[in-house]
Amino acid sequence: xxxxxxxxxxxxxxxxxxxxxxxxxxxxxGRPCLATLPGHCGNGQHALVSRLxxxxxxxxxxxxxxxxxxxxxxxxxxxxxxxxxxxTGVDPGRETGPGAPPPGLREAVxxxxxxxxxxxxxxxxxxxxxxxxxxxxxxxxLPGRGVAVLYGGVHVAEEADxxxxxxxxxxxxxxxxxxxxxxxxxxxxxIEAALGAAPDAGFTDAASRLSAGRPDVLDDMLRLLRAGRxxxxxAAVPELDGAAASAWAERASYVLRELGDDATAALRAVAVxxxxxxxxxxYTLVEPFAMSADRMRAVLDASGLAVADGDRLRIVAPQVTDxxxxxxxxxxxADLHARAAGLAHRAGAADELVAxxxxxxxxxxxxxxxxxxxxxxxxxxxLGRYQRARGHLARALDEPLDQExxxxxxxxxxxxxxxxxxxxxxxxxxxxxxxxxxxxVPAAVSAIDLCLARGxxxxxxxxxxxxxxxxxxxxxxxxxxxxxxxxxxxxxxxEQALPGMxxxxxxxxxxxxxxxxxxxxxxxxxxxxxVVSLARRALSAQDGEVMPRLAACQAxxxxxxxxxxxxxxxxxxxxxxxxxxxAVLSRALVARAELHLRRGLxxxxxxxxxxxxxxxxxSSWHPLALPQLLSLRIMIDVESGRxxxxxxxxxxxxxxGAEAGPYxxxxxxxxxxxxxxxxxxxxxxxxxxxxxxxxxxxxxxxxALLPWRALTVHVSVQTGDHDRARRMAADExxxxxxxxxxxxxxxxxxxxxxxxxxxxxxxxRDDEGGICxxxxxxxxxxxxxGRISLGWALAELAQxxxxxxxxxxAQQSVTVAAEIAAGYPAGRLAQRLRPLxxxxxxxxxxxxxxxxxxxxxxxLLLHPAWATLSENDRLTAVLAGRGNRTRHIAxxxxxxxxxxxxxxSRVYKAMRLSGRRELRxxxxxxxxx
Numbered sequence: 001x002x003x004x005x006x007x008x009x010x011x012x013x014x015x016x017x018x019x020x021x022x023x024x025x026x027x028x029x030g031r032p033c034l035a036t037l038p039g040h041c042g043n044g045q046h047a048l049v050s051r052l053x054x055x056x057x058x059x060x061x062x063x064x065x066x067x068x069x070x071x072x073x074x075x076x077x078x079x080x081x082x083x084x085x086x087x088t089g090v091d092p093g094r095e096t097g098p099g100a101p102p103p104g105l106r107e108a109v110x111x112x113x114x115x116x117x118x119x120x121x122x123x124x125x126x127x128x129x130x131x132x133x134x135x136x137x138x139x140x141x142l143p144g145r146g147v148a149v150l151y152g153g154v155h156v157a158e159e160a161d162x163x164x165x166x167x168x169x170x171x172x173x174x175x176x177x178x179x180x181x182x183x184x185x186x187x188x189x190x191i192e193a194a195l196g197a198a199p200d201a202g203f204t205d206a207a208s209r210l211s212a213g214r215p216d217v218l219d220d221m222l223r224l225l226r227a228g229r230x231x232x233x234x235a236a237v238p239e240l241d242g243a244a245a246s247a248w249a250e251r252a253s254y255v256l257r258e259l260g261d262d263a264t265a266a267l268r269a270v271a272v273x274x275x276x277x278x279x280x281x282x283y284t285l286v287e288p289f290a291m292s293a294d295r296m297r298a299v300l301d302a303s304g305l306a307v308a309d310g311d312r313l314r315i316v317a318p319q320v321t322d323x324x325x326x327x328x329x330x331x332x333x334a335d336l337h338a339r340a341a342g343l344a345h346r347a348g349a350a351d352e353l354v355a356x357x358x359x360x361x362x363x364x365x366x367x368x369x370x371x372x373x374x375x376x377x378x379x380x381x382x383l384g385r386y387q388r389a390r391g392h393l394a395r396a397l398d399e400p401l402d403q404e405x406x407x408x409x410x411x412x413x414x415x416x417x418x419x420x421x422x423x424x425x426x427x428x429x430x431x432x433x434x435x436x437x438x439x440x441v442p443a444a445v446s447a448i449d450l451c452l453a454r455g456x457x458x459x460x461x462x463x464x465x466x467x468x469x470x471x472x473x474x475x476x477x478x479x480x481x482x483x484x485x486x487x488x489x490x491x492x493x494x495e496q497a498l499p500g501m502x503x504x505x506x507x508x509x510x511x512x513x514x515x516x517x518x519x520x521x522x523x524x525x526x527x528x529x530x531v532v533s534l535a536r537r538a539l540s541a542q543d544g545e546v547m548p549r550l551a552a553c554q555a556x557x558x559x560x561x562x563x564x565x566x567x568x569x570x571x572x573x574x575x576x577x578x579x580x581x582x583a584v585l586s587r588a589l590v591a592r593a594e595l596h597l598r599r600g601l602x603x604x605x606x607x608x609x610x611x612x613x614x615x616x617x618x619s620s621w622h623p624l625a626l627p628q629l630l631s632l633r634i635m636i637d638v639e640s641g642r643x644x645x646x647x648x649x650x651x652x653x654x655x656x657g658a659e660a661g662p663y664x665x666x667x668x669x670x671x672x673x674x675x676x677x678x679x680x681x682x683x684x685x686x687x688x689x690x691x692x693x694x695x696x697x698x699x700x701x702x703x704a705l706l707p708w709r710a711l712t713v714h715v716s717v718q719t720g721d722h723d724r725a726r727r728m729a730a731d732e733x734x735x736x737x738x739x740x741x742x743x744x745x746x747x748x749x750x751x752x753x754x755x756x757x758x759x760x761x762x763x764x765r766d767d768e769g770g771i772c773x774x775x776x777x778x779x780x781x782x783x784x785x786g787r788i789s790l791g792w793a794l795a796e797l798a799q800x801x802x803x804x805x806x807x808x809x810a811q812q813s814v815t816v817a818a819e820i821a822a823g824y825p826a827g828r829l830a831q832r833l834r835p836l837x838x839x840x841x842x843x844x845x846x847x848x849x850x851x852x853x854x855x856x857x858x859x860l861l862l863h864p865a866w867a868t869l870s871e872n873d874r875l876t877a878v879l880a881g882r883g884n885r886t887r888h889i890a891x892x893x894x895x896x897x898x899x900x901x902x903x904x905s906r907v908y909k910a911m912r913l914s915g916r917r918e919l920r921x922x923x924x925x926x927x928x929x
Contacts, residue, residue, distance in 0.1 A: 012186030027148035037152040039179040041304035044215030056118035079131030102134040116146035181213030194222035202234030210244035220247035252323040262289035275314030337361035351376040382578040386419040407443040415580035433463035449545040453584040455625025461486040481512035491660040511541035515548035518555035525702030525739040560741035586616035600820040624661030634670035641828035729755035791820035876903040881923025
């Protein structure tokens, strides 16, 4: 047997070749022997046996074959008729009576006394009983004769050792030549032999996985691929996948034609269970079969269509599963899945696995089915696998349900569909809010809440007006709250044909009304204390709809109650995370990202922004709400210094109708910020003009909502339009005073100062005028959290202060701005502050040391030890004496806080000072002197 390795169908069979060749050589030498080829269909046995037959003929052996087809299963001696005829010329005829010797046996054995032969038993599945008895008697008479017997096929499927192989060990040599599945290296060699080129790793791995290491399947795959003239590279894996599907389908069809009905039914049960259940449980899904469980397991293993997975079986390829179930009627298939799901449920299988079994099943009509499907859907939502979650929830609706549960499932399904099929989600929410004969007011309220979260305020408003006439009591009050929110964010122009929305009662009756009222007052910049009170009342409620609570959180943000707002948003996000309300969760994450951005915590803002897109991809956002997400992403990129991505995002197209939504001004502002950062102040000014006009038209003048006037001041100063800068600053101050939050007031003060600094010549401005001086503005804005826009205002202000020579005021501005920029050291604000730090550091060095090595005269007169200090120690002492904190000194000098503390310790020790208070007094005295 030569050239074996060159045949792709025989790759990896070199050891088998060696052992079988030795068996043939023994037969030629007159010694009997027997080899078995245990294994399953598709293991390459046919090619190997065919090669062995040719090799035996080349050695002069008489080749005899025994075997029969399925149609001959009950024909006596059909399996050995040709073999007996070849040796004796006798037709065995009918089965002999009890005790009579098998026909032609003695003559056949005598014929082989001096004639070496190879006897091949290809497949014993369909051998008739008389043929089996004849062969059993034949092999027991082999001693003394040069006969090699190759016992192949799926003989392991037999209930007993009918050939008596175990009893032959004492008579003749017996070898088991097991044909194992191919290894990865075997597959690679087979591919190279078949396609004439060495495969890459990706192609080899795919071929091993798709063929399951079966030589026959691999050979069929490569034959199909060779016909398409494809190279064995990773790019050809899709074609290989198609070839595998065809090969497995053909293999399954061939095997199923040969299998009995009982085995086929068992394989179908295995296919449905997918390796989920132990075999004894799988067997309960089919009709009782005649053979034993062990024999059935052997039959299934030998079929080659199932592989062992511990004590369980699973189908080797999805194409085989499809082929197994294709011929089963739809109702039988659905019933089989339902019964399998019931077994899996009772066996304690995981929710997702039970739900997968229920998908193609008939309605079960049991509470556990709905529970399992909902649990699985929730888990899939937490993993971001929304398409499958949608399928499981939709399947739950096929079960018999009471109306309340059906409505709840419909709302959950609409929440998931917001990701995978947003238009279907909108339609489902509209149907749930219609209040037909099967509807309920609470369900309609929940549906309208989700509709608002989607961003379709017009649809929500119409639904509220429709349902108001059907509900009373608490539900009516909740509807009024949702109606107020929808009325405030409806697209412009509003639909004039609709009747007006009833006004909220004053004071609000329900906490959800308090949330809606807080938002309405906040965007108009009215009654900040009332806004805070209403928002806290809304958030203190134990239950209620989500959008009014989210509106209350945003009202607290505008009121500068950021800690309370963040705590409420954290609670809201945790409550929604892993649930079905994807649109609401995404909106809450965007709101929290905007809060982080206000604080200058760009990393946290980026995290929440990305999470919001993972929950609800940008393509699934409603056109009216999409500008909110786009503006957030642009602002994060701008403040991070990533101008190129911000420009690309700002120029990206938006869906039709987005410009009519309430968040369009936010996108215009973000585009203006991008244009300004890109050095296009004229474009920024035009965008800001349209942004402000739309906000005024919507009735949202609060400066805390969007700092478009402040940015207009920056742009106007840069373009030389100082009159417009002062007008915008004056409007900002007026509205900030009306609103009254510290952040708005401080920001307005800095905006006014910036307008005055940029618009007046040095020496012309009145330093005592304006709202307050720079020190008062900084004191107003100094809070535990940073504000990124404030940081930019302070940086610009510091630039003007340095231009006038007011280094001390500039140092105060830069210090506060540095606190904000510390949240994102690589951001654009930090880059903007670096040249200001350099100027201030150089000025501090000149003040601390008049000349290198020469101490300032004032300090030298007040304390002689000053001359003994190093230049770095003296510079640190001067900065500390002027009231700078340790971390600010460290930032100015680009050293660690520990280094600052060590330098000050040396100063205190050398000058015999008790601490920073005495140092400050000494520095101030030296300055006054």
